[in-house]
Amino acid sequence: MDFEKYKGRSVLITGGLGFIGSNLAHRLAEIGDVDLTIIDSLADMQGGNLRNLKGIEDRVKLTVADMGDSWVINHLVGGMDYIFNLAGSVSHIDSMKLPHNDLHYNCTAHLSLLEACRMFNPHVKIVFTSTRQVYGKPAYLPVDERHRIQPMDVNGINKHATEMYHLLYDRAYGLRTVVLRLTNTYGDRQQLNHNRQGFISWFIRQAINGETIELFGEGRQRRDLNYVDDVVDALLLAGLSEEAEGEIFNLGHPQNVSLAEIASTLISLTGRGTMAGVPFPPERQLTDIGNCYCSFAKIERVLGWRPKTDLREGLQRTIDFYERNREHYWNVDEKDSLSESYPSFKQIA
Ligand SMILES: NC(=O)c1ccc[n+]([C@@H]2O[C@H](COP(=O)([O-])OP(=O)(O)OC[C@H]3O[C@@H](n4cnc5c(N)ncnc54)[C@H](O)[C@@H]3O)[C@@H](O)[C@H]2O)c1
Numbered sequence: 335m336d337f338e339k340y341k342g343r344s345v346l347i348t349g350g351l352g353f354i355g356s357n358l359a360h361r362l363a364e365i366g367d368v369d370l371t372i373i374d375s376l377a378d379m380q381g382g383n384l385r386n387l388k389g390i391e392d393r394v395k396l397t398v399a400d401m402g403d404s405w406v407i408n409h410l411v412g413g414m415d416y417i418f419n420l421a422g423s424v425s426h427i428d429s430m431k432l433p434h435n436d437l438h439y440n441c442t443a444h445l446s447l448l449e450a451c452r453m454f455n456p457h458v459k460i461v462f463t464s465t466r467q468v469y470g471k472p473a474y475l476p477v478d479e480r481h482r483i484q485p486m487d488v489n490g491i492n493k494h495a496t497e498m499y500h501l502l503y504d505r506a507y508g509l510r511t512v513v514l515r516l517t518n519t520y521g522d523r524q525q526l527n528h529n530r531q532g533f534i535s536w537f538i539r540q541a542i543n544g545e546t547i548e549l550f551g552e553g554r555q556r557r558d559l560n561y562v563d564d565v566v567d568a569l570l571l572a573g574l575s576e577e578a579e580g581e582i583f584n585l586g587h588p589q590n591v592s593l594a595e596i597a598s599t600l601i602s603l604t605g606r607g608t609m610a611g612v613p614f615p616p617e618r619q620l621t622d623i624g625n626c627y628c629s630f631a632k633i634e635r636v637l638g639w640r641p642k643t644d645l646r647e648g649l650q651r652t653i654d655f656y657e658r659n660r661e662h663y664w665n666v667d668e669k670d671s672l673s674e675s676y677p678s679f680k681q682i683a
Pocket residue numbers: 348349350351352353354355373374375376377378380381382383399400401402419420421422423424438439443463464465466515516517518519520524525532
C-alpha cells in the first residue's frame with residue numbers, strides 16, 4: 335500500500351490520544367513529513383492516554399479540548415487536507431446509562447466539526463469511524479452494507495445519525511466524507527482500565543493477570559475481530575480514495591470465532607488464566623447482538639483492503655505489548671499527569 339501521498343500534507347486526528355487514533359498517528363509519523371495535529375478531550379472513562387504518543391510527541395501538535403467547542407474546532411480545521419474523525423464514545427453499556435453523554439460524544443460534537451469544515455474548509459476529506467453496532471441483531475450473516483439498520487443501544491443510534499450527518503455534508507456542501515463501520519478492534523494502546531469498552535481488552539487483561547475470564551452465555555457468540563494495524567490501513571486507504579467519497583464500508587475479518595475460542599487462545603498464548611461460563615447480567619443481555627460478523631467484500635472491491643493479521647498472531651503481538659507496558663494501561667488517570675508528561679500541550683477549556 336502506497337501511503338507516501340500523505341507526505342507534505344496536513345492531517346487532523348480527532349480522538350487521537352485514544353486507541354485507534356494514536357495507532358494512526360504513529361503510522362503517519364512513520365510515513366514522515368506529515369503535519370500532524372490531534373484534538374482529544376481525554377474524556378472520562380474513555381481510552382485517551384498521553385502515553386499513547388510516546389516516541390512521537392515532537393511530531394504532533396496536541397490540543398486537549400472538546401471537539402464540540404466551536405471556538406476551538408473552528409480554529410483547527412482550516413488548512414487541513416485530511417481529517418480522521420475518531421473521537422467518540424465506544425461504550426454501549428454507558429450509552430444506555432448516560433444517553434446524554436453519548437449524544438454529545440457521538441453526535442453533537444461531530445456537528446461542531448462538520449459545521450467548522452463547512453465554514454472554514456469546505457472541501458476537506460473526512461474519514462469517520464462508525465460501528466457495525468448500527469445493524470443490531472443480524473438478520474443474516476455475514477452482515478453487508480445493505481443489511482437493515484436497527485441499533486440495540488443508544489450508541490448505535492447516535493453513531494448512525496453521525497454517519498448520516500457526514501454523508502449529508504458530502505452531498506449538500508461538497509465536503510468529501512467516507513464512513514467506515516468497524517468491527518471489534520484490538521491491539522496495542524487500548525485502555526485496560528475497565529471492561530466497558532468491549533470484551534476483548536478485558537479478556538487480554540484477565541489472561542495476563544492469570545484470572546478467570548467470565549463468558550456471558552458460555553461465550554458462544556461469534557465475532558470477527560480486526561487487529562488495529564489493519565484498521566489503520568483501511569483508514570489511510572479511505573483517505574486517499576476519491577471513489578470512496580460519499581460511501582459506507584464495513585470492515586471485517588474472514589475468521590469468525592466464538593468468544594470462548596478467543597478466551598481459550600489467550601489462555602494458551604499467555605500460559606495463564608482460566609475461563610468459566612456465567613449467566614448474562616440483565617444490562618448486558620439487553621444490548622447483546624448475538625452472533626455478528628461482517629462482509630468486507632465492498633471495501634475489498636473498491637479500496638483493495640483486506641485484513642492481513644491472523645487472529646492468533648495479532649493476539650500474540652498485543653499480549654507482548656501489554657506485558658511490556660502494563661503499568662501505563664492499568665488504572666491510569668491521565669489527567670493527573672497531563673502537564674508533567676506533555677509539558678508542551680495546549681489546554682483550552
Ligand atoms: N475500538 C473498537 O473496537 C471500535 C469498534 C467500532 C467503532 N469504533 C470507533 O472508533 C473510534 C475510536 O475508538 P477507540 O477504540 O480508539 O476509542 P478510544 O476511547 O480509545 O478513543 C476515543 C477518543 O476520543 C476522545 N473523545 C471523545 N469525545 C471527544 C470530543 N468530543 N472531543 C475530543 N475528543 C473526544 C476520547 O478522549 C478518546 O481519547 C470511535 O469513534 C469508535 O466509535 C471503535
